[in-house]
Amino acid sequence: xxxxxxxxxxxxxxxTGIAGIYVSAFEEASNTRIVKRTLVAxxxxxxxxxxxxxxxxxxxKAIWPATFVSDxxxxxxxxxxxxxxxxxxxxxxxxNPYIIRLFAILLLGLSLVFSQWQVMPDLMVVDQTWFFQxxxxxxIIILLAxxxxxxxxxxxxxxxxxxxxxxxxxxxxxxxxxxxxxxxxDRISWQGSLWGFLALSIGIMLGIIxxxxxxxLLADIRLISSISAWFVFAVLLLLRQMRALRSKWIAIWxxxxxxxxxxxxxxxxxxxxxxxxxxxxxxx
Numbered sequence: 001x002x003x004x005x006x007x008x009x010x011x012x013x014x015x016t017g018i019a020g021i022y023v024s025a026f027e028e029a030s031n032t033r034i035v036k037r038t039l040v041a042x043x044x045x046x047x048x049x050x051x052x053x054x055x056x057x058x059x060x061k062a063i064w065p066a067t068f069v070s071d072x073x074x075x076x077x078x079x080x081x082x083x084x085x086x087x088x089x090x091x092x093x094x095x096n097p098y099i100i101r102l103f104a105i106l107l108l109g110l111s112l113v114f115s116q117w118q119v120m121p122d123l124m125v126v127d128q129t130w131f132f133q134x135x136x137x138x139x140i141i142i143l144l145a146x147x148x149x150x151x152x153x154x155x156x157x158x159x160x161x162x163x164x165x166x167x168x169x170x171x172x173x174x175x176x177x178x179x180x181x182x183x184x185x186d187r188i189s190w191q192g193s194l195w196g197f198l199a200l201s202i203g204i205m206l207g208i209i210x211x212x213x214x215x216x217l218l219a220d221i222r223l224i225s226s227i228s229a230w231f232v233f234a235v236l237l238l239l240r241q242m243r244a245l246r247s248k249w250i251a252i253w254x255x256x257x258x259x260x261x262x263x264x265x266x267x268x269x270x271x272x273x274x275x276x277x278x279x280x281x282x283x284x
Contacts, residue, residue, distance in 0.1 A: 002053050002056045002057050002060070003053075003112070003115060005049055005050075005052065005053035005056075006050065006053045006054075006057070006074070006108070006111075006112060006115075007112065008046075008049055009046045009047070009049040009050035009053065009108070010105065010108050010109060010112065012042055012043070012045060012046030012049070013043070013046050013050075013081070013101065013104065013105050013108070014105055015042070016039050016042040016043045016046065017043075017098065017101050017102070017105065019039055020036075020039050020043075020098070043081075043085070044085070046081075047078075047081050047082075047085065050077075050078055050081070050108075051078065054074055054075065054078050057071065057074065057115075058071060069114050069133055069136050069137045069140065070111045070112075070113075070114035070115040071111075072137045072141075073107045073108070073110050073111035073114065073137065073140065073141070074107075074108060074111040076104075076107050076141065077104040077105070077107035077108035077111060078104075080100050080101075080103055080104035080107065081101070081104050083100060084097045084100050084101060084104075099148060099152060102148060103144070103145065103148050106144050106147075106148065107141070107144065110140060110144070132210070135206060135209065135210060136210055138206060139203055139206035139207055139210055142199050142202050142203045142206070143199065143200070143203030143204075143206075143207070145199050146195075146196045146197075146198075146199030146200040146202075146203055146261075147196070147200075147261055147265060148196075149191075149192045149193075149195045149196035149199060150192060150193065150196035150197075150200065150229075150233070150254070150257065150258045150261055151192075151258060152188065152192040152196075153188070153189045153190075153191075153192030153193045153196060153254040153258065154192075154254050154255050154257075154258035154259075156185045156186075156188040156189040156192065156254075157185075157189045157250075157251040157252070157253075157254045157255050158251075158255060159179055159180075159185055160182060160185040160186060160189065160251045161248070161251050161252070162179075163179055163182055163185065164182060164248065164251075167182075186250070186251075189250070189251065189254055190240065192254070193233055193236060193237065193254050193257075194237060196233070197230070197233040197234065197237060200226070200229065200230055200233070200261070201230060203226075204226050204227065204230060207223075207226070208223075211223075216271065218267050218268075218270055218271040219271065221263070221264075221267045222264045222267040222268050222271070223264075225260050225261070225263040225264040225267065226260075226261070226264040228260045229257045229258070229260035229261040229264065232253060232256055232257035232260060233253075233254070233257045235253070236250075236253040236254065236257065
């Protein structure tokens with residue numbers, strides 16, 4: 001029941017988030033007042049469900065350190081949504097609230113994944129010490145934040161290339177009015193690449209410590225793609241400091257780096273799926 005409630009909150013977060021992006025980007029302001037109020041009500045309903053299920057999980061299901069990772073991810077997801085709703089204006093002046101919502105959705109999704117590991121312990125052998133659990137939770141949170149920031153840099157770079165192409169060919173479209181200026185997109189890409197690179201660096205180091213005994217092919221693919229993404233962003237930041245890249249190539253590098261980061265992420269998700277589908281020791 002509690003897990004089902006958490007899944008319901010996650011789905012509502014996703015639906016209201018996607019709908020909010022669509023409304024803010026493509027609808028006229030005069031036609032969106034009722035829709036925006038509905039979306040806010042949906043988001044708050046999701047948060048209320050999330051709050052109740054989180055209290056229930058912490059009260060009835062929490063067995064630390066075994067459930068520490070899933071619980072801390074769930075708490076951070078809940079806190080992120082509190083920040084978006086309670087401090088919306090202050091958040092808006094620092095970062096787009098949709099980025100924080102995306103971060104919260106990813107945290108909550110991973111929390112549900114880890115909660116499944118707890119109810120099916122035969123599928124995975126996990127160190128139950130406090131040190132390992134804290135290290136694993138820190139690794140996931142930092143790496144996930146890095147992926148979000150690198151994703152923001154990638155999206156900003158794609159829009160930059162789109163804008164630049166249409167400006168050079170003088171093929172102006174109505175949607176271009178809704179996009180930020182080229183200078184703003186370049187700053188967003190730079191900040192996302194910088195902070196994402198720092199988070200990726202810490203996440204890779206923690207990941208090497210945590211997974212030092214994992215010799216599977218997917219683990220190797222994950223490590224190689226992560227280090228390749230790190231190398232791409234390291235070279236990008238260096239060349240930007242040296243002013244050795246043209247604007248077009250400055251935008252292409254974050255896209256290439258984020259693609260490599262996604263390879264690492266998907267290889268890890270595939271590894272998790274294989275853990276679920278592999279026979280347990282009791283069945284052999």
